[in-house]
Amino acid sequence: MRLAIEILQLLVQSADSWLFEGSLAGLSDREWMALRFLARANRFSRTPTALASFLGTTRSVASQIAAVLESKGLMVRKPSAEDKRSIALCITSEGEKFLERDPINVLRDQLVTLELPDRSQLRDTLRRVLDGLDVAKRRHNADVCGRCMFLIESGEGKDRRFKCGLFRKSIAPKDTTLLCAYFEGRG
Template sequence: MNPKDLQATAGLLERIGRLLATDAHSSGLAPVQWEVLRYLDRANEFSRSSAALTAYLGSTKGTVSQTVKALEQRGLVTNLPSKQDRRRNRLSLTATGKKLLLDDPMMVWPRALNALPETEQQRFHETLEKLVRDRLQSQGRQAFGMCRDCKYFGREHENGQPHYCKLLEVPLSDAASEQICFEQVAAYGQE
C-alpha cells in the first residue's frame, strides 16, 4: 500500500480510539476509569498496585493516584497498604465495582467482532497484537501479557496447584494463569 493509504489506515485507528473514548465517556465514568476497572479485574495479585497500573497505562504515578482516589470515592475500588512492603499499596475492585463492569461499554466491540468471519477475526487479532507489541517495545514499555504466555511460566505441579511461576516462585491456579501479570515476559521471541 502507498503512503497515503497507510495514512488512511492510521486514520481509522484514530477514529476507533475516539469511538472508544466517547463510548466510555457517555456511560458515566471517564475512559481511564473504565480501563482501571478492567485492569484490576484481569490482573493477578502481584500486579494490582499503583506502580503496575502506572506502567500499564503509560501514565504518571501522580495521575494514577488521582484516578484511583476518584474511584475510591465512588466506592468502586479499595486502596490498602501492603503488609509485606508498606510503601506499596494493594488495589481491589469492590463488589459494586465488579457489578459495574458488567455494563462495560467496551463490550460492544466483541459483539461487532463476532459478526466477522472466523478467519478474519483471527487475522485481525494477530495484526493488532503485532502492532501493539511493536509499539510498546519501541517505547521501552512492558507488554503486560498473560501469565501463561510468560517465559517464567512452568507447568510443574506444586502445592496442589497445576502451574508454577519460576520468577516469583509461587504456585499458580488455572485461573491465575490467565490473568495479566506485571512481570510477564513473552515466551516467544520478539523478532
C-alpha cells in the same frame, strides 16, 4: 502504504468507543481504562505502580485515578497478601457490575460477531503490532500470564501446576489468563 493508512484510519475510528472527552457513566476514559485493567489484572499487577505502568502515567496520577474509583465504590485498597508494605487495588462487586456498562462493550460485541479464525488472526496481528510499538518505545505492555516467559508449568492433567518464575509464587490455573504488568514475551 495505502493499505496501512486505511487500517490506521479504521483503528482510529474504532477508538471512539474507549477514548472520549469528558465522562461516560460518570468515569473518564482513563478511569474506565484503569477499571478494566484492575478487573483483568493478576494479583501481582493490582498495585498503584503496575496501574501507572499500564496507563503510561506517573504513580501519583494512577493513585488519583484509583482514588476516584474508590470514592465511587468501584474499587477498594487492601493490604497486599504478598507484601504487607504494599496495597492491592481490588475491584468491588459494584465495580464488576459497573463494567457491564463499559462503553467499550459495543466494540467487544462487534468483535464477537466475527468468525473465530478472523478474531484469532486480528488478535495475533494486533499483538505483533503492539509488540513492535513496545520495542520502538522501549517499554513493555501487559499481557496474559500464560504467554509469559516467566510462567513455569509442571505436571500433567490434574497434577498440572503453574508458578511465576519472576515472583517465585504459585499461580492458579485460571489466573494464567489474567493480565500481568510484568509480562515478558517468550523469545
